[in-house]
Amino acid sequence: xxxxxxxxxxxxxxxxxxxxxxxxxxxxxxxxxxxxxxxxxxxxxxxxxxxxxxxxxxxxxxxxxxxxxxxxxxxxxxxxxxxxxxxxxxxxxxxxxxxxxxxxxxxxxxxxxxxxxxxxxxxxxxxxxxxxxxxxxxxxxxxxxxxxxxxxxxxxxxxxxxxxxxxxxxxxxxxxxxxxxxxxxxxxxxxxxxxxxxxxxxxxxxxxxxxxxxxxxxxxxxxxxxxxxxxxxxxxxxxxxxxxxxxxxxxxxxxxxxxxxxxxxxxxxxxxxxxxxxxxxxxxxxxxxxxxxxxxxxxxxxxxxxxxxxxxxxxxxxxxxxxxxxxxxxxxxxxxxxxxxxxxxxxxxxxxxxxxxxxxxxxxxxxxxxxxxxxxxxxxxxxxxxxxxxxxxxxxxxxxxxxx
Amino acid sequence: xxxxxxxxxxxxxxxxxxxxxxxxxxxxxxxxxxxxxxxxxxxxxxxxxxxxxxxxxxxxxxxxxxxxxxxxxxxxxxxxxxxxxxxxxxxxxxxxxxxxxxxxxxxxxxxxxxxxxxxxxxxxxxxxxxxxxxxxxxxxxxxxxxxxxxxxxxxxxxxxxxxxxxxxxxxxxxxxxxxxxxxxxxxxxxxxxxxxxxxxxxxxxxxxxxx
Numbered sequence: 001x002x003x004x005x006x007x008x009x010x011x012x013x014x015x016x017x018x019x020x021x022x023x024x025x026x027x028x029x030x031x032x033x034x035x036x037x038x039x040x041x042x043x044x045x046x047x048x049x050x051x052x053x054x055x056x057x058x059x060x061x062x063x064x065x066x067x068x069x070x071x072x073x074x075x076x077x078x079x080x081x082x083x084x085x086x087x088x089x090x091x092x093x094x095x096x097x098x099x100x101x102x103x104x105x106x107x108x109x110x111x112x113x114x115x116x117x118x119x120x121x122x123x124x125x126x127x128x129x130x131x132x133x134x135x136x137x138x139x140x141x142x143x144x145x146x147x148x149x150x151x152x153x154x155x156x157x158x159x160x161x162x163x164x165x166x167x168x169x170x171x172x173x174x175x176x177x178x179x180x181x182x183x184x185x186x187x188x189x190x191x192x193x194x195x196x197x198x199x200x201x202x203x204x205x206x207x208x209x210x211x212x213x214x215x216x217x218x219x220x221x222x223x224x225x226x227x228x229x230x231x232x233x234x235x236x237x238x239x240x241x242x243x244x245x246x247x248x249x250x251x252x253x254x255x256x257x258x259x260x261x262x263x264x265x266x267x268x269x270x271x272x273x274x275x276x277x278x279x280x281x282x283x284x285x286x287x288x289x290x291x292x293x294x295x296x297x298x299x300x301x302x303x304x305x306x307x308x309x310x311x312x313x314x315x316x317x318x319x320x321x322x323x324x325x326x327x328x329x330x331x332x333x334x335x336x337x338x339x340x341x342x343x344x345x346x347x348x349x350x351x352x353x354x355x356x357x358x359x360x361x362x363x364x365x366x367x368x369x370x371x372x373x374x375x376x377x378x379x380x381x382x383x384x385x386x387x388x389x390x391x392x393x394x395x396x397x398x399x400x401x402x403x404x
Numbered sequence: 405x406x407x408x409x410x411x412x413x414x415x416x417x418x419x420x421x422x423x424x425x426x427x428x429x430x431x432x433x434x435x436x437x438x439x440x441x442x443x444x445x446x447x448x449x450x451x452x453x454x455x456x457x458x459x460x461x462x463x464x465x466x467x468x469x470x471x472x473x474x475x476x477x478x479x480x481x482x483x484x485x486x487x488x489x490x491x492x493x494x495x496x497x498x499x500x501x502x503x504x505x506x507x508x509x510x511x512x513x514x515x516x517x518x519x520x521x522x523x524x525x526x527x528x529x530x531x532x533x534x535x536x537x538x539x540x541x542x543x544x545x546x547x548x549x550x551x552x553x554x555x556x557x558x559x560x561x562x563x564x565x566x567x568x569x570x571x572x573x574x575x576x577x578x579x580x581x582x583x584x585x586x587x588x589x590x591x592x593x594x595x596x597x598x599x600x601x602x603x604x605x606x607x608x609x610x611x612x613x614x615x
Contacts, residue, residue, distance in 0.1 A: 326469065327476075345476055346486040354456065356469045357476035361462060378470040386472020 012228050014082055015115065015290055020124065022117025023081040024049040024074055024110075027154050035112065035147055038303075039137040045126065048151050049117025050074050050109035053093065054101035056157070062393055063157045064099055064384075065148060066108040067165030067172035069370075070240075070297050071289055073116040076108040077101070082116075082288045091372040098381035103388070103396055104161065111172075112147045113139035113297055115290035122223065122290045134220040139296050141168070141304045145175045152183075159183050161391055162384060166190035166369035167336065168297065171304050174344065177325070178306055178317040186324040186387040188380065191333055191369040193340035194314050194347065195305035200335065203243050204298040207236035211291050220292055233291045234282030241281045246332035246365035250274060307347075314347035321348075324390065325355040326383040328376065330368040356383060416446055418588030419524045422608040423496055426522050426580055427451060431493035434458065434518065436480045436510075437500035441468035444475070456492075458483060481505045484513035492518045499606075501525050502558040508570060515576050515613050524608040527583070529563030529601040547586075548605050564601045571611060580610040 026049050029035070034044035051074045056063060066076050066089065077093040079086060093099040093106055110118035113136065125132045152160065163176045163184050170192025177187045193200070211217055214232025218225045242250075254274040258264070261271065270276040310316035325348055329341035338359050348355040358379045362368045369376070388395075416424065420443045427433060429451045438444050438457030441464070447453040457475035459465045468475035476483075480497065481504050495518030497510070502525055504510045514521040526548040527533075536544035543553040551558065562570075564583065571578060583591045583604030591604060600607065 324474070345478075349476075349487055349491075352488070352491060354454075354474050355476060356465075356474045357478075358466055358469050359462060359477055360466075375466055379466055382470030382472050386474075389472065 015288065016122065016223070018082055018117060019115050019120065019122040019290060020117075022049040022110075024051055024117050026050075026117060027151060029150060029154075033150065035143065035150070037137050037143045037146075038140040039143075041137050043112075043119065043137060045119075046112070046147065046150070047117065047119050047123065048109050048112075048147055050107060050151060051076060051078065052108075052155075053077050053106040054104055056105040056155075057393075060157050061159070061161060061391060062103065063105045063107060063152075063155075063160050064162040064164060065152065065160050065176070066093065066099070066106055067144075067148070067163065067169035067176075068108065068111065069165070069167035069169045070301065071285070071294070072169065073114065074108045074110045074118075075116070076106065080288075083284075088370060091370075092377070092380060098377050098384065099164065100384075100396065103393065104384075107152070107155065109148055109151050111139075111144040111168075111297065111300075113144070113293060113300060115293035118147070120290065121220070121292035121296055131223045133223065133292055134295075136292075136296065138303075139300045141171045141175050141300050142179065144300065145172050145179060148172070148176075149180060149183075159185055161393070162186040162188060162387060164188035164190070164380075165192075167192055167366065168301050170336075171301065171306075174306055174317075175304075177321060177323050178310070181318075181321045181323055184323045185391055186326070186383070188326045188328065188383065189341075189344065190328040191330055191336050191341075191366055192344075193336045194307060194317075194344050196302050197340070201302045203240065203335075204302055206239050207298060208295050210235040210239065211294060214291075217291060220295075222291065228286070229291045230286040233286045233289070233294060234279075236294060237285040237289075238278040238282040241278060243335045244365055244367040246334065246363055248332060248363040249365055252363065314343065315350035318348050318351035318353050321351060321353040323353060324383075324387050325353055326379070327355060327357045328369070328379060329357075329359045330364070330366065331359055331361045332363045333366040333368065335366040416442070418584055419606055419608060420446070420498060422582050422584065422590065423498060423522050423524055424451065426520075426608070426610045427453065427494055429453065432456075432491075433494045433496060434487075434492045435496045435498070436484065436514070437497060438468065438473075438475060439464050441471060441473045441475065443496070443498065444468065444473050445471065448473070480510050484510065484517060487513075487517040489516055490519060494518055494520050494522055496522045498524045499526065502528075502560050502562060504560065507560050507562075508574070511570065511576075511611075512574055515574065515611060519612065520579065521576075521611045522608065523567075523611070524606060525562070525567065526558075526606050527564050527601065527604045528561040529565060530605055531602050534602075546605075564604055564607050565597055567607070567609065568597060571609070575614045576611045577614050578609060579612055582608045584608070 029046045034042035035046045077087040110116040170189035173189040211232040214229035216227040217229035257273045259276040307314040329338040345357045433455045435457045444455045448455045458478040465477045495514040533544040583600035
C-alpha cells in the first residue's frame with residue numbers, strides 16, 4: 001500500500017519556495033554579523049524570516065517575542081502561506097486576545113534550522129550553490145535564541161516586555177531568560193522542560209531514523225536528487241503526533257471505532273479511525289515541512305539541558321533574575337509533564353525569581369497549549385496584565401474608561 | 405490632593421487584617437495557602453508589599469494568576485522545603501496549620517525561609533469547643549470549626565497553649581501575639597495565656613528564630 005506518493009510534487013516546490021523566498025518579512029545578516037553557534041563555528045550569511053503584529057510604542061517597551069515549537073513557524077496569527085490554515089497561535093494572539101495586538105507589538109521569527117525562510121538545511125549554501133542539507137552545523141536552542149537576539153537588535157528593541165512560547169518555544173523562553181536576563185521583563189514558558197529527558201530523546205530518535213531509513217532521503221541530498229523522503233517523514237510525524245495527545249483524549253475521540261466500515265477487513269488497511277487519523281497527520285505534514293529541518297530541530301531539543309551550562313544547577317541559571325515568570329503546564333501532557341514544569345518553578349524559587357505556576361486541567365495532552373482553553377487564556381491574560389502594570393504600560397482601552 | 409474621591413478600604417476578614425497589621429510595608433512576603441488571593445491583593449495594593457503566594461487548589465491558583473498575582477500551585481507540606489533560607493521577610497500561614505500533615509515541619513520551614521513567620525489559627529481551646537466535648541461527649545462543631553469529625557480538613561487540632569509550647573520547642577521567639585474574640589475583635593493583651601486559650605476563637609502570632 002502506498003501511503004505517500006514518492007518524488008517531488010508541486011507541494012514540495014511550495015516548501016522550497018517558502019524556504020528560499022518566504023511570504024514573510026526577512027532580514028539578512030552579512031559576513032560582518034555572523035551567527036556564533038554552539039557547534040563552535042560561525043554561520044554567515046544568516047537570513048531570518050519573521051512576522052510582526054501590532055505597533056511598537058515610542059518607548060519600545062511593549063514588544064512580545066513569541067517562540068514557536070518544533071514544527072511551528074513565524075506565522076503565529078496570520079493564515080499560513082503553505083496550508084492556508086489560521087496561524088498556529090491565533091487563539092492566543094490577536095486584537096483583544098490574551099496576547100493583545102492592540103496593546104503589544106508581537107514578533108515571531110522562524111528558528112535557525114527551520115524551513116520557512118530562516119537559514120536552515122533547505123537554504124542555499126553560498127559556498128556550493130546547493131542546499132546546505134547536512135552541511136549546516138547542528139543547531140541548538142541557544143543558537144536559535146542568539147539569532148532571535150540579532151533580530152530584536154535589528155528592530156531596535158532593548159528589553160522585551162515578554163518572551164512566550166510552548167514546547168520547544170518554551171525552551172527558547174527559558175534560554176532567553178537565562179542568557180539575557182536584563183532583556184526579558186517577563187517570561188511565559190509553557191508546556192516545556194529545562195532539559196530533554198531520555199524518553200524525549202528516544203522519541204525524537206525514532207523520528208529521525210524513520211526519515212533517514214527512507215531511500216528517498218538520499219543521505220540528506222534529496223533536494224539535489226529531485227526526490228523527497230515523504231514516507232519516512234510521515235512515519236516520524238505519526239509517531240510524534242501520538243506523543244502530543246493523551247490516552248484519554250484518543251479514547252474519547254476515536255476509541256476503537258472503525259473507519260467507514262462495519263467490521264474489520266482482516267487486512268492491514270486503516271480499519272481503525274485512529275489509523276486513518278494518524279495517516280492523515282503524516283501526509284499533511286510532509287506537504288509543509290522539510291525533512292532535514294525535522295532532523296535539525298529535533299536535535300536542538302535533544303541537546304537542550306539548561307542546567308548543564310550552569311554547573312548542573314538550574315537555580316544558578318536564574319539566580320538574581322528580575323524577570324517575572326509564569327510557568328504553565330497541562331495535566332495530561334506526558335511529553336513535557338507537570339513535574340518538568342515544577343522543576344523549573346523550584347529552580348526559579350531557589351534563584352529568588354518572581355514566579356507564578358499554573359497547571360491547567362485538561363485531557364488534551366501536550367497539544368493543549370495550541371488549543372483554545374478558557375483557563376489557559378485567563379492565566380495568560382492575567383499574567384500579562386499584571387506585568388504590563390508593573391512595566392507602566394497603559395491599561396487596555398475598556399479599563400481606561402473604567403478608571404477615569 | 406487629587407480630585408478623585410478616596411477609595412474605601414476593602415473589608416478584610418478580621419484575622420487577615422490582624423496579619424496585615426503585623427507586616428512592614430515594602431517587604432517581601434510569601435502567603436502560604438493564599439486561597440483566592442484576597443490578602444495578597446490587599447498587601448500589594450495597600451502596603452506596597454512584594455507579595456507571592458502558594459496555593460493548593462488549581463481553582464485558587466488560576467484565579468490569582470488571572471488577576472496578575474504571583475502564585476504557584478503547591479503544598480505547604482512538601483513545597484516549602486524548596487525555598488532557600490531567608491528568601492522572604494515574612495512568611496504567612498492563615499488558618500491552615502491545623503490542616504497540614506506535619507505542622508511542626510511546616511512551621512520550621514516558615515521560620516527558615518522567612519525572617520518572620522506569621523501564623524493565624526482557630527483555637528481548639530475555646531470554651532465552646534471544650535463545652536461541647538464535656539457536655540455532649542461529641543466532637544465539637546462551632547462557627548470557627550464547622551466540620552464533622554469524619555470530613556474535617558483540620559487533622560491536627562491544637563490550642564493556643566499547644567502552639568506556644570511548639571514555638572518554644574522550635575526555639576523560636578514570639579514577637580507579637582493577638583487573640584480574637586467571637587466578634588473578631590482583638591482581646592486584651594496583658595492577660596495570662598489561659599484567658600486567651602479559653603476565650604480566644606482564633607489567634608495570630610508573629611514569630612522569629614531565636615538568634
